[in-house]
Amino acid sequence: MNLRLCLYNEPILRQKGEPIKTFDRDLRDLAQKMVLIMEEENGIGIAAQQVGLDKQFCVVDVRGAEESYLCELDGKPQLPDLLMPLFLANPEITKNSAQQNVFEEGCLSLPEIRGEIERPQEILVRYQDLEGQWRQLRADGILARCIQHEIDHLNGILFIDHLSPAELKKQEKKLKRLRRETRDFLKKAK
Ligand SMILES: [Zn+2]
Known part of the structure; x- marks a missing residue:
């Protein structure tokens, strides 16, 4: 399976993912391929939709970030190096802190576009790991x-x-250009 990064107006990016039901070698392969694409693009996270798949699966790796953050797995403090790259299947946020913060975000699928976004500072997330085990992660800062x-x-x-x-x-000008570029790229790829 050849995967590539999908851009802004590709319909897959607007599709809700299907739950992951099998935790097998194919899923581990997909995970590794997604890590490679994420690293190639210098990203800190990547979702299945961004490589053309409608699945509830994503990868996060914020070890390159300078700031410190809370990282607690199943109730115990966890070293970032042991946790990441973090693979989340069927993740669900079960608790949000009332406290929010603002941070400038970007996205591999929206090159050159940045924007300040307000989000909860701390979250509790429930997800399945690559073996299908349910885990609970408490995180704040850049990880959250x-x-x-x-x-x-x-x-x-x-x-x-x-x-x-x-x-x-x-951002409208940049978005327009990106829409055009995506369209041209898809035409060529056909
Ligand atoms: Zn993104």
């Missing part, structure tokens, strides 16, 4: 933000959907 961004992808949501109309308008 990246997980929220990726879970949005699994539901067909892009970070620009969270921008205010005024902020979105500022």
